[in-house]
Amino acid sequence: MATYKKRGFKPKNKVEEAQLDEQNSTTAEVFNTLDESASKTEAWVQRNQNYILGVIGAIALGVLGYLGYNEFIQKPKEASAANELFYPQQYFDQALTNEAAKDSLFTLALNGAEGKYGFLDIIEEYSGTKAANLAQYSAGMTYLNLQQYDNAISHLEGFSSDDAVLGAMAKGGIGDAFSQLNQPEEALEYYEKAIAHSANEFTTPRFLYKAGIIAIDLGQKDKAMGFFKRIKDEFSSSQEANGIDALIGLTKN
Template sequence: MATYKKRGYKPGTKEEQNTAVEDHSTTAEVFNTLDEGANKTEEWVARNQKYIFIIIGVAAVVILGYLGYEEFIQEPKEAEAANEMYMAQQYFDNALDAQGAQSDSLYNMALTGGQGKFGFEDIIENYGSTKAGNLARYYAGMAYLSTNQYQKAIEHLDDFKSDDEILAPLAKGGIGDAFLQLDQPEEALSYYEEAATMRDNNFTAPKFLLKAAMTAISLGDGEAAEEYLTRIEKEYPESAEANKVAAYMGQAQAMQQ
């Protein structure tokens, strides 16, 4: 156990003197060991400094390269892609208000371009890594869905990645719509279920719960349909879909008798 000694204290007995010598010797050994360790570290650094500088240099290049890429390449590319999106979006919006062949023509122009401007497919190909390129996948998927090109709709909507409150479930539900048109109701139902639970809002959740209920009825699963419809009644009573629950609830319950 260490004992505190006052300042100026001198060992008196022979035993105390021997202890003092041992303490001094031990301390000296510790410092010698530290000096030796420091010398070895310095020698190692001296021998390997070339490699150390290379590693530091590579790290600096990576960091500076990333910052430069973001500032001088990615940001201008984002702005350029967003600018290219304008005309394609105009064609898409106009197609929503049009009818029949005119609507199909506008969707195709939105997809392939017109008046010397890119369509969604061009934007995906040239700016796929940008936010606009990702959004173009959503628009393209919906345009293909509206023009009965269901497999392409599924591919583009599946590639679309988003955390958006509305677009994310709409894309997922759009895949369900495409599968339903391809006469694959089981797959459609699974996508409607997923779309209904992705976000808890008064627009997409009841929309896809109702589609799930209708699909379940078509599959002869009245019990599942009743569960979806009951959720609309209880959780989204103010939604537009709540007004349609009664009509489908009768069918769902009749199937269980």
């Protein structure tokens, strides 16, 4: 067992003298090992200093490059794209309330006019921006209203969002497109994705109802009942809850 040795300690006998010599030898050996390790580390650093400095420089340049790109390229690009999106979005909103001119307004929203970009231009010219992502959604919904269902699916699949309503509406819109294309299995799949995306008073009862109707058409009455009962139990104040008891009764027959 090692003991603490006071400064000026002198061994009383040969046994203590031998212990002291052994301890001093061990200490010297430890320091020698540390010195050797330090020397090897210094030698390695010297041999590889160009590589090390290169790596540090590359990391620094990468960080500075990212910050510069974000500040001087991406931010202005985002701002410009957002400004451009305002114009076609006006046409889209007008089309939703103007039945007589909706097709021409939807077309203007897609392609632009008077030197202004439409949704398709923004998707191409401002790829990677938030505005381009939103343009994918709006273009998809525009094609859905124009009954161009393949284009609607393509653009809505290109849209990505964690937003509770928009994310669900995009998936539900794909379901609507597949339903119109007479592909009920795919329609039901996307209605279920829309339901799973988020639970809210606006989109959830809407797509529960559509999923239930499709499930009945597919002969999946148990699944349909589950959709309709959720409307009855969780969204009783929704428009879809009107007459829901009759639909539940239909799934029992």
